Amino acid sequence: MSITHTTFSLPARVLHWAMAVLILAMLFIGVGMVATVSEKHSWLLAIHKPLGIAILLLAIVRLVVRLRNPPPPLPGDLPALQKLAAHLSHWLLYALMIAMPLIGWAMLSAGGYPVMLSHSLRLPAILPENALVFAWLRTAHGVLAYLLFLTFLAHMGAALYHGLIRRDGVLRSMANGRARDPSPLMPDGACVVNERLTD
Amino acid sequence: MHDPQPLSHPPRNGLRWALIAGAVVVAGGAFAYVGGWLTPHRLTAQRLVDELQRNGGGVHPGYRRNHAKGVCVAGYFEGNGKASAYSTASVFAVGRTPVVGRFAIPGGNPYAPDGSVPIRSLALRFNLPNGQQWRTGMNSMPVFPVATPQAFYALQVAGEKDPATGKPDPARLAAFFAAHPETAAFRAWAKTARPSASFVTESYSGIDAFYFIDAKGQRHAVRWQMVADAANGTPAPAGDDNYLIPDLQHRLATGPQRWHLLVTLAHPGDPTDDATKAWPAERTTLDAGTLVLTSEQPQDSGPCRDINYDPTVLPAGIAISDDPLLSARSAAYADSYLRRTREEAHVPGTTAPTRTQPEAAR
Incomplete structure (x- = not known):
């Protein structure tokens, strides 16, 4: 049995909004901590590392949720170019939210730093010490952070475009789970489609 | 929950577009502010290391920016x-x-x-x-x-x-x-x-x-x-x-x-x-x-x-x-380390080190 669902599953929505807050915080922490010479540098750095690992774990869970619960299809009348941009940017976001913590971890390993998540909790190194590898990974970490922030800006802009200009229910399908195109069988539209029905 | 407005005649879309643009500009601006790009007079790790570089007689690729x-x-x-x-x-x-x-x-x-x-x-x-x-x-x-990174910077400028x-x-x-x-x-x-x-x-x-x-x-x-x-x-x-x-x-x-x-x-x-x-x-x-x-x-x-x-x-x-010097040292050392390892790694935009100086000077 298969029906076309029009909302994101509840776990997908919870993960989306929780990670939106965490990733956005992470980007601001990152850009702030490398610039500031105040005491904020030390405490932002202390947050950055455990938060990065938390985002990595959540991103893996989210990828599984995503693969098990296909997202609702985009509106049929959306131009092909916008559809392509939507798909590419979503997979770019997934790639970056998994790659960024791994690159950070690998970069600290290559730089010879102990990867401390707290005063006493240390993660093992995932690369041998090599300053040249550090330089490339640290450069990638910075460049990809800007790319992630720009992708976030595009994502937010596109979401608002769907919500305010097109008003096609795409934003609502992630915002509150109400169906954008209520089926007569579910008149209140407040259905969270059970993923087992869609398999 | 049908939208009452037909999609073909959206009124006041100018205002809605302005809202979207405003959200993007505010988010981007906040990011730029935190990164120090909007406040050229605020001391950042990069500006501190730039000043140390100036006082050291310019860039010596591959070397620490202080205690070189x-x-x-x-x-x-x-x-x-x-x-x-x-x-x-x-x-x-x-x-x-x-x-x-x-x-x-x-x-x-x-x-x-x-x-x-x-x-x-x-x-x-x-x-x-x-x-x-x-x-x-x-x-x-x-x-x-x-006692403070700001005073240390001022000392470098004065010197x-x-x-x-x-x-x-x-x-x-x-x-x-x-x-x-x-x-x-x-x-x-x-x-x-x-x-x-x-x-x-x-x-x-x-x-x-x-x-x-x-x-x-x-x-x-x-x-x-x-x-x-x-x-x-x-x-x-x-x-x-x-x-x-x-x-x-x-x-x-x-x-x-x-x-x-x-x-x-x-x-x-x-x-x-x-x-x-x-x-x-x-x-x-x-x-x-x-x-x-x-x-x-x-x-x-x-x-x-x-x-x-x-x-x-x-x-x-x-x-x-x-x-307060500890965080400043951490931030500035990290920037110095990044600069010199990038030079060693020949990351584009950096000057590769030359190895012609006398051994005793290293």
């Missing part, structure tokens, strides 16, 4: 257990911890004459058996000239060399010192300090305060110093710009060189946030163990080359204090 001239050393620290009552760090227990260190002189010029400054520095990385590390960067003066004379403008420096009375203790020390002929006869102070954390979780404010076993040496030889490394080689050839790690315990009320103020001399001092250095290697190929001696890299049992 130095040499790698290696050996071990022999803990005696006396500091274990105050810190759970295993480095203080009875036993040996391997150490990779670096002697250097301050300044961004890797070719500076050894006698150009009366200060020597010693940086150490202790590799603890549990994989944690203790990194420290110490100097041969008892106090720091300034910029006048292109006409090749020396700092005395009037500018005098104006800085007049505006910064906290420099008095450092200046009193500098008046009598002479460049030493050896790294080995110097004692090196951690200057910033830290906390030791004991097994009960109790914090103890401390400062530490590596005190040389070697007797005070002769003054530096005249007419020689590179005598420190040959002296070190000569002394190590005769045997290991030793320092004692003296840890001073603060009384309540002793300042932990002001590196310009020494603590009273009568404070309790522990001898926590012996640093034994056994070998040296050039800094361009030795094991210290790829180490950023960030003093905030600490094992469990040691923690940073509220000294």
